[in-house]
Amino acid sequence: MKAVGFTHYLPVEDAKAFLDLEVDKPAPKGHDILVAVKAVAINPVDTKVRAPKDKVEDQARIIGYDASGVVEAVGSEVTLFKPGDEVYYAGDITRSGTNAEFHLVDERIVGRRPASLSHAEAAALPLTTITAYEAFFDRLGIDRDGADGGQSILIIGAGGGVGSIGIQLAKQAGLKVIATASRPETSAWVQELGADHVVNHRADMVAQIRALGIQHVDHIAIFNDMRHWETAVELIRPQGGIVSIDDTDLPMPMGGMKMKAASLHWEFMFARSMHQTHDMVEQHKLLTYVADQIDAGKIKTTVSKRMSPINATNMREAHRLVETGQAKGKIVLEGF
Numbered sequence: 001m002k003a004v005g006f007t008h009y010l011p012v013e014d015a016k017a018f019l020d021l022e023v024d025k026p027a028p029k030g031h032d033i034l035v036a037v038k039a040v041a042i043n044p045v046d047t048k049v050r051a052p053k054d055k056v057e058d059q060a061r062i063i064g065y066d067a068s069g070v071v072e073a074v075g076s077e078v079t080l081f082k083p084g085d086e087v088y089y090a091g092d093i094t095r096s097g098t099n100a101e102f103h104l105v106d107e108r109i110v111g112r113r114p115a116s117l118s119h120a121e122a123a124a125l126p127l128t129t130i131t132a133y134e135a136f137f138d139r140l141g142i143d144r145d146g147a148d149g150g151q152s153i154l155i156i157g158a159g160g161g162v163g164s165i166g167i168q169l170a171k172q173a174g175l176k177v178i179a180t181a182s183r184p185e186t187s188a189w190v191q192e193l194g195a196d197h198v199v200n201h202r203a204d205m206v207a208q209i210r211a212l213g214i215q216h217v218d219h220i221a222i223f224n225d226m227r228h229w230e231t232a233v234e235l236i237r238p239q240g241g242i243v244s245i246d247d248t249d250l251p252m253p254m255g256g257m258k259m260k261a262a263s264l265h266w267e268f269m270f271a272r273s274m275h276q277t278h279d280m281v282e283q284h285k286l287l288t289y290v291a292d293q294i295d296a297g298k299i300k301t302t303v304s305k306r307m308s309p310i311n312a313t314n315m316r317e318a319h320r321l322v323e324t325g326q327a328k329g330k331i332v333l334e335g336f
Contacts, residue, residue: 001025002336003100004315005060009053012320017050018312021060025102028075032104035087038119039334040098040310041066041303042318043127043161049093050319064097065090065270066330067105068113068122078107080284086113088287090127092273099310101336108280109273111287114294117301124303124330125165125294126287130269132166132221133286135243139265140219142173149174152217154209154235156201157224159186161330162245164302166221167193169290172298178209178217189328193300205231216240226250236262243267304329310336 003021010017028034049063068088071081081087089110091098113122136142142151153170155163158179170177171194179195181187182202190198199208205228209217216237222228222244232242233256242257243265257264272280293299305321307314310333318331 001101003060003062004064004310004312005062005099006050007057007060009050009055011052012047012050012316012323015316017319018315019060020312021062023060023062023100026096026104028073028078028104030075030077031106031108032075033071033078033081033087033107033110034073035067035069035089035103035105036072037067037069037098037101037103037310037336039068039123039332040064041123041125041127041161041330041332042315042322043330044322045093045127047319047323062097062099064099065093066123066125066127067091067098067103068119069103072102074107080107081110086119087111088113088122088126088291090130090269093270094274099315106273106280107284109283111284112291114291116295120306120332120334121301121303123332123334124161124301125290127269128161128165128302128330129169129290130283130286131162131245131267132169132223133290134269135162135221135245135265135267136166136169136173136219138282139243139267140221140241142170142175142219144173146174150176151219152176152178152214153219153221154178154180154217154232155195156180156205156220156222156228156232158190158195159183159328160223161302162223163190164193164329165299166223167195168299172293175219178212178214180205183326186328201228206234209235219243222246226252229253230256233257233260233262236260238262241265302329303332305331307331307333308335310334
């Protein structure tokens with residue numbers, strides 16, 4: 001089968017940063033399904049995994065953590081899917097990735113593809129959807145079905161992939177959404193997705209939010225980086241919660257959190273598959289829930305750019321665009 005991978009961890013400008021490969025087609029066992037991949041999306045985690053380092057792989061490494069496709073075959077313990085089913089999912093960071101014609105994935109972290117979306121539109125969603133859903137409903141404990149309606153949430157970095165689906169999930173839960181964006185195009189994007197207010201995270205966010213008549217917010221999601229930690233601590237209400245998906249490589253003083261009895265949560269959407277948790281199937285359930293919401297016209301895809309085919313040249317360009325940190329929504333590659 002065809003695949004895109006690498007042996008050396010090189011800058012994206014290097015022509016050998018990705019290679020077009022021919023590798024053996026795998027076979028499913030146990031809870032695995034074999035998916036004929038039709039489209040993949042690129043996430044910041046892809047670029048972090050591929051980031052330059054002094055390491056060489058003996059066999060080419062295939063990454064990729066978002067896909068939409070058709071079930072080709074199933075393992076002996078599979079009960080959720082059958083050959084011919086159309087699916088979307090974000091994969092498992094501990095296994096070979098989705099940038100291949102055929103891919104093995106555990107059925108318990110796979111959802112049915114939204115019938116109203118193309119494979120390219122569906123591929124844009126799984127990783128960011130799981131991240132935002134778990135951040136809000138599993139980590140912060142917000143009620144998905146509206147029992148916390150009227151509460152406020154500040155989404156820092158709202159114009160990216162996670163923020164783009166997060167705005168929509170928060171609005172479906174009845175929250176008042178304050179979204180951050182720093183450029184005119186991303187400001188327009190987050191408003192289009194349903195944000196109630198937009199503030200610039202490159203300016204004084206505390207002053208901007210207080211100018212809206214909001215002293216504190218009930219929930220905060222940090223979906224870009226921890227530069228805004230002290231701002232988040234200042235804005236969170238006493239006994240409120242902050243969730244982050246970023247690396248912990250910047251100082252995070254906790255004094256303000258303690259004085260407010262506020263809580264900090266970490267979201268890592270690969271945790272369930274990486275640790276084979278007892279509730280892995282919750283990712284199947286949440287992806288299916290979101291597919292239902294999409295088909296009901298309540299949530300829309302966040303794809304912003306499509307490229308074809310899935311090959312080394314296009315993969316390099318997609319990674320380059322994501323590495324700028326200015327891409328809105330998701331970049332998708334389709335077709336081998």
